[in-house]
Amino acid sequence: MTDALGRVRAAFAEAGVTGWLHAVDIDTGAQLDAGADQPVCTASVHKLCLLVTLHELADTGDLDLTEQVDCPPLGRTPGPTGLAAMRDPVRMSLRDLAYLMTAVSDNTAADLLLGRVGLDAVNRTTARLGLTRTHAVHTFGELLATLRQDAGPGGARILTDPHVLTRLRALDPARTNRSTPRDMTRLLSAVWRDEACAPEHAAAVRRLLGLQVWPHRLASGFPFDDVHVAGKTGTLPTLRNEVGVVEYPDGGRYAVAVFTRTANPAATLPAADSVIGTTARLAVEALRART
Template identity: 85%
Template sequence: MAVTDTLGRLHAAFADAGVTGRLHALDIDSGAQVDFGADQPVCTASVHKLCLLVTLHRQAAEGRLDLTEQIECPPDGRTPGPTGLAAMLDAARMSLRDLAHLMMTVSDNAAADLLLDRVGLDTVNRTTARLGLSRTHAAHTFGELQATIKEDAGPHGARALTDPHVLTRLRALDPDRSNRSTPRDMTRLLGAVWRDEACVPEHGEAIRRLLGLQVWPHRLASGFPFDDVHVAGKTGTLPTVRNEVGVVEYPDGGRYAVAVFTRTANPAVTLPAADAVIGTAARIAVDALRVP
């Protein structure tokens, strides 16, 4: 498929869904790629949990922590969220690796911040720098990120997030003031994980396993509804932002890292077309990479 045809199809798909899209797709083995704004800075939202997961496993591989270490999870002071520990009411005690499971499979914010308390935000940034992700930076914990949204929304709280004027002042939606990356940085990270360059093989396999257990099928995976195609990924969501990065593996051995980041002017929480276009765009890009 000609490059111009692929880029035209991507442009049309994003426009039809009412979003602005940025995408990078990479054949992990050949290096072939599709670039649709791949170097534009984007807000990562919960996609940044992948950077934390890689950091956690690199620290474990270096003997700096034990993944079976138990962490107390009291209900008071937990980072809020709709899933996992963030939504639970009672005290719990969990291992680091089980917290990582909740962080990746259901995007548990409380679990993520407990892990950040253990490894440190600076350590995450050192890890991404050492992996060559020069455009990737974590500015906040996930609790701090939510706090900026609450503060910037003002006294009317969540109701104000339907106001376009309020949305323009949210620091969380400004890559210069929030957790950020680029689509190309994210596929570079995924490629390193799948080639066992980000971690030793034992830990690389653990990372890939968790990405494959994510429960959300409505974005990246929706573009590949086949029993013999495996999709492993991590979503990210903020007001007007829907993202996912992941790897698509075909039974013939083809494996493709894809990063799709979208923004929409519509502040509605439920926008099925904006979710589905992530899978549509990923499929267009992967199909282009699979053409001989």
């Protein structure tokens, strides 16, 4: 494992990022720790916590996943995908909102679900599952609002200024939605072992994570037709994250959480995206070599 840790750290350095990783064999408990207990900003990775909460409440009968929700054009949470990018009134079910939230990281869909579920319920779920360092502070609209407030009158165009970045609450785990890599792999392992919620609902969570459309981070490290990757990304200025599960045809399944930060504020940094897949593969290969 020492060699694997060295390769992971070298890959982070070569990509120009500071990175934290935890990988665990879901069935044996073997793990690789490269800063697993570092507090990190979750960004849209926290939608996984909301997704599990939604299905937990459906299981207990506190909500019906087929319940319809209206989404008028005005007042939507900003974002480049899904409902956030649409212009006309929409009506859809809670479970279809969950699909958009997970597959394309739709912020409007996430906040509509939070309006039905509530942040307190999300925090109760993570606490119940023993995720002691995971906490939701903001809705996604509120999170984006802190960016605007902290950036000041210069607006989004000055979010590339290093001095401005230092004052953003959204980039400070003490003041925003947060977790650790270890907490996230614990959550994923609970979902894959049918422990986070009833088997029917855990299967629904796994299905949605498997429908995520982004191939440029975690999935890029596993370009094989017979290896299945299910995950959830998260992105903020200088931050690129993904957590997920990698499943091999021999039955091996591995929960991986990778969180990165770079000093370069550019929105497009292919090396910073792909290193998430590179380090995840290094970690999973090390775990597989042990067995």
